[in-house]
Amino acid sequence: MNTTLSSFDAYAEQYQKSIANPEDFWSNIAADFKWRKKWDKVLEWDFHKAEVKWFVGGKLNITENCIDRHLPQRANQTAIIWEPNDPKDEAKHITYKELHEQVSKVGNMLRAQGVKKGDRVCIYMPMIPELAYAVLACARIGAVHSVVFAGFSAGSIADRIQDSGCSVVITSDGSFRGEKKLDLKSIVDEALEKCPTVKTAIVFQKLKLGVKMKAGRDLWWHEEIAKVSADCPPEEMDAEDMLFILYTSGSTGKPKGMVHTCGGYMVYINYTFRTAFQYRDGQVYWCTADLGWITGHSYILYGPLSAGGTTVIFEGIPSWPDMGRFWQAIERHKVNIFYTAPTAIRSLEKAPLSFVEKYDLSSLEVLGSVGEPINEEAWHWYNKNIGKEKCPIIDTWWQTETGGFMISPIANVTKLKPAHATLPLPGVQPAVMDENGKELTTNGVEGRLTIKFPWPSMARTIYGDHKRFFETYFSTFPGKYFTGDGCKRDEEGYYRITGRVDDIIIVSGHNMGTAEVESAIDEHHEVCETAVVGYPHDIKGQGIYAFVILYHPPKDEEKLRGEIKETVSKIIGPIAKPDKIQFVSGLPKTRSGKIMRRILRKVAEGDTSNLGDTTTLLDPAVVDEIKAGAL
Structure with a gap:
């Protein structure tokens, strides 16, 4: 389905179709993908039980859709540009053919360790290409990946491994963060003292730190990868099979393992990536997030790669070696779409403008914002100094739980309003509720943001605790998904997210x-x-x-x-x-x-x-x- 929208009228028409007949709408989009078997039924749902299934009975493998199906036309196109921590080091350009080979080898490396469909694999790695290979390899063989941000402590890793019952951990001997060297392996070693389910730890040698390797458990990536071939047939997955578990903080002390499944997630992430950014073939896209967060899963890997795009993976930090690091990388790779967080924008805004002015940012066509509501001052600075008042700012509102963008402008289609997420994307049905559970149906209101109809990439449950999933998201406003966010809907129907209304910071x-x-x-x-x-x-x-x-x-x-x-x-x-x-x-x-x-x-x-x-x-x-x- 063509996601290029020529005008606001075209958006309004597509939105109305998506609301009038959601099943037809998503079925048409899903038809563009490679399915081993077509679904029997588009949707089954009951928000009163917090149960949702999309593309019921459909069979697929997400990596066939992110890699294999592009090979006839795009084998030699760059899939991933890896921008290293130190700008003096050479960037890597990884083609779709090379990505296919590396992911297949890592898949076979995991299979050689006995990893099979449904097994959970914890990944704790720096932002290097091997992290992407590991994530996609899990998806290829049907293992469930649980990526833990490589800034979390041993206790946080152990909690996540114990909760999901991981049998394998993939890590690195260490990583760089600016000038700092981080010893990731010793953090993993400490975590694994409390994790008897882990039989194997595979260690990628990045810094040659001389780490301790535990006999019978720890294996070197480079030694194991040398033993396997690049022929790795993808596992056939049901649309509702688990793709990954990603932990997010809850209002109780225990993190929540949000479960996302294969079919609906793939369809929605691809659609929202292409639609919100109006992505075109050949554009270079850079999301500065870490793969340890949902933004990295959805909009560094699965969204861009399923669209046959070129995506940048960035190892460094925005302030090292100086505050021009982002702008230098944009010039270096002629980035067309740049997607970052308000936190980064605010910190870079405080640096002298000379850090921006020395770089050529003329390749930029679209800017984006993610992670929290962007304040007006930062929005205007970003618009003026980075976008030169020519690039729309796609201020996306979404959550780990939603999987993908929910409320967002569409590049060069939606009229922008600083600090407003603007309008729901096609297929998304928001409702603003007052504290008494009554829906506020007019514009010019403020209340709590809910969604009243399912969308394909929504989380299906909290791993091992569906009761908590129901109580957290579906009990406050029966029959609706409660986001936990407050919002204002102005006279134009534009949404502005006002922040959490629960105990989340x-x-x-x-x-x-x-x-x-x-x-x-x-x-x-x-x-x-x-x-x-x-x-x-x-x-x-x-x-x-x-x-x-x-x-x-x-x-x-x-x-x-x-x-x-x-x-x-x-x-x-x-x-x-x-x-x-x-x-x-x-x-x-x-x-x-x-x-x-x-x-x-x-x-x-x-x-x-x-x-x-x-x-x-x-x-x-x-x-x-x-x-x-x-x-």
């Missing part, structure tokens, strides 16, 4: 559950109790503010703050470290013991003028003390 575009961070802080032996809230942060969007009760008055507050941050870093990862830690003697609690986070948020935001009625609190005097000590 979005730090640099990544979800952090307050309970998870609190639980990590409480591990410090001096800490009695903690409450964590988000507050506005110039660079990250939201920072983490912790109110901490201690067992004893601290001898050295700054030293203790440093220790607490290190504790969080070790348990979850550096990304979860609190930005501010305020020591308090008590927390504002109701008589039933519930913490009034509303009050703590106001204090963290520096707005203590109207904290509402505090007389119902167990100890109202605590609020004055917290206000007086605010950081």
Whole structure:
């Protein structure tokens, strides 16, 4: 199906068709792919049980659609451009033919270790081509990949391995992050002390760090890959077979393993990638995310490759060796579509413009934003200085749970409005609800964002816990998927996401559950109790503010703050470290013991003028003390 839309009228027409007859609409799109067997039924669903199936009975393999089917026309076209950490190093251009060969070899390497359809494989690697090969190899042989961001701690890896029952881990001896060398293997070794299900760890040698290898468990990638051929027939998968598990923070301490399946995910990711960016053959596309997040899964690998595109994988960071790193890479690879996070934009905005001006950005045609709502100031800076006021900014709203874009402008079709995600993509039926569960059907309203009809790439369950899946997403507004986000729908029908309405903090575009961070802080032996809230942060969007009760008055507050941050870093990862830690003697609690986070948020935001009625609190005097000590 052609996803090129010539005008807003064409979008409106396609949207209406998608709502009037969703099954016909998605069936037409799915027909463009290679299916081993066509589906018997397009859709079965019951939101009252949180059950959804798409393309029921269909058989396929996603890697045949991302790689094999392109070989007759695109064997020598670049599939992946790898941009290394250090710009002095040479970039790699990997053709579709080379990608096919490498993915097949890694698939055979895994099969040689006994990995079969349905087995879970944990991948903890830097942003190198081998990470992409490992992910796609799992999909090729029917194994379920669980990628863990290579900035998470040993404890976080162990939690994910234990929850999903992984039998194999793929990692690297180490990685670079700017000038820093990271020893990934020792982090994995620590995690595996608690993971008896793991029989094999395959280690890619990147830095030659001289790591310890455990006999009988650890294998070198280069030795094992030399033993196998590049002939790896793809496993036939049912449309509803598991493709991957990806963990996201929940409002309780335990991360949630979101399950995505093969058929619907593939169809939706491909469609939304081509539609939102209006992707054309030959364009060079760069999403700066990490493959450890859903953005990397959907819009670095599966979306661009299923569209026969050229996608950039970036190992480095935007600030090293200097703040011109992104712009240098755009010039180097003549990037046409650039998709990044508001956090990165805000940090680069603070650097002198000379870092932008020395590079030729004339290849850019479309810009994108992902991870959190983009503020107007950053939007205007991005538009003026990077897009030169000629490139539409595709401000995408979506989630790990949705799999792909839900509300987003369409390049050169949708009239843009700074800081607005604008309109739903075809096939997406949003509904704004008030707190009493009533749908607000007019424009010019504010409420909670829900979706009232299934879409193909939605998560099917939380791994091993469908009850939690139902309670988290489908119990608040029966018959609808609740996103957890608040939103405004303006007079034009444009959506603006206003942020989380639950206990999730979005730090640099990544979800952090307050309970998870609190639980990590409480591990410090001096800490009695903690409450964590988000507050506005110039660079990250939201920072983490912790109110901490201690067992004893601290001898050295700054030293203790440093220790607490290190504790969080070790348990979850550096990304979860609190930005501010305020020591308090008590927390504002109701008589039933519930913490009034509303009050703590106001204090963290520096707005203590109207904290509402505090007389119902167990100890109202605590609020004055917290206000007086605010950081």
